Amino acid sequence: MNFTLSSLEDAKAALNRLSKFDMQLRNASGTDSVPSYEEFCAAFPELGIFQPAWDSLNDDLNTPEALGHVFSAIRKADIPSLSPEEAARLRNAFHFILAAFGIILPEEGQEEAPEEIRTLADQRWQAKQNRDWTEADRLRAEVAALGWVIKDRKDGYDLARK
Missing domain, CATH: 1.10.10 (Arc Repressor Mutant, subunit A)
Known part of the structure; x- marks a missing residue:
């Protein structure tokens, strides 16, 4: 691995984008709770726009391609058009994929500017x-x-x- 300050900043920005997307889904769904990974596995939800990411992970653990699909799905998501139930299902699928990657979002999200x-x-x-x-x-x-x-x-x- 090659560490650079630029790659660290890129990773921080990516994590912030994931957190911002989660916050938008949380607001649209009106709920803070997300099922645990074990609950996801038991029910194995429909992954919707995150299905290509899951497929890439199942294809010899193609992590770079899977992450690309996650960010592509985030760009395509039309959160304002979702009902609260649809937003909750999408948020559950999003957290399932995050758990598969081992990504834990910061509790507070992005710091609010004064x-x-x-x-x-x-x-x-x-x-x-x-x-x-x-x-x-x-x-x-x-x-x-x-x-x-x-x-x-x-x-x-x-x-x-x-």
Whole structure:
């Protein structure tokens, strides 16, 4: 194995994406509970969009391909369109796959940014929308100096601790 700080940051970002997805499913399902791995095995749920990941794990433990399928499924999931029951089933399947990998999500999920940081990030987003690149860069640097990173998306941004 080859350890780099970059690969450590990539792993942290991946874990945060998994945690964020779980939080979205938890909110959509309205439940905090997830069956244990043993309960999953006894009932072996329909895995839905996570079935390709399970199939890859069963194909000579093809872990890289299976993880690719997990993240692909997360990108494709349309959580707002799910009923609470569907979200709960999807969350159960998600946790079954996580357990198969031995992945344990952090209890609290991502740390919530303080109001001051969110305000600066909102101002930066607005400056970016107005194509005021100088102001957007200045605000990004100010947020970074306070120990936070702004990660842009197509439709907004995420905040993460440095």
